[in-house]
Amino acid sequence: MRHIREVLRLHYSVGMSQRAVARSLGLAQGTVSKYVNRARRAGLTWPLPPELDDDVRLENRLYPPPSDRPSEERPQPDWALVHRELRRRNVTLMLLWEEYCDANSDSFSYAWFCERYREWAGRLKPTLRQVHVAGEKLFVDYSGHTNEGIEECP
Secondary structure, X not given: OHHHHHHHHHHHHHOOOHHHHHHHHOOOHHXXXXXXXXXHHOOOOOOOOXXXXXXXXXXXXXXXXXXXXXXXXOOOOOHHHHHHHOOOOOOOHXXXXXXXXXXXXXXXXXXXXXXXHHHHHHOOOOOOOOOXXXXXXXXXXXXXXOOOOOOOOO
């Protein structure tokens, strides 16, 4: 908890970048990013509220215990929307998972989110429907076996 407090202090109070905070504390940049993101999702900035002076309370706020509700009753993401959003530039599963967590207080872990999305996407049947007027276009399939008996014109 000491590292988390120091990360939040340096990032929010001093205004250091996450990379600079990581360098000054000897932590990985991913660790600093994880701490800052958890604090942001918990609605915390610096200075911390007085009720979070206790390490146990701060830990419970940043790392809430898992839900007691069965997974069937917890909110499920709209996988079709997730699939459409992933087509946009700079949209990642991590970003979509964070939005899902922000929208649902009783959300699943990132690993669960990625695994369920891959299962859902694996059931999709990629098809390409081409609507065209008969005789208007010519489609040639160059894959497969070639006709060896046909001579080329000079």
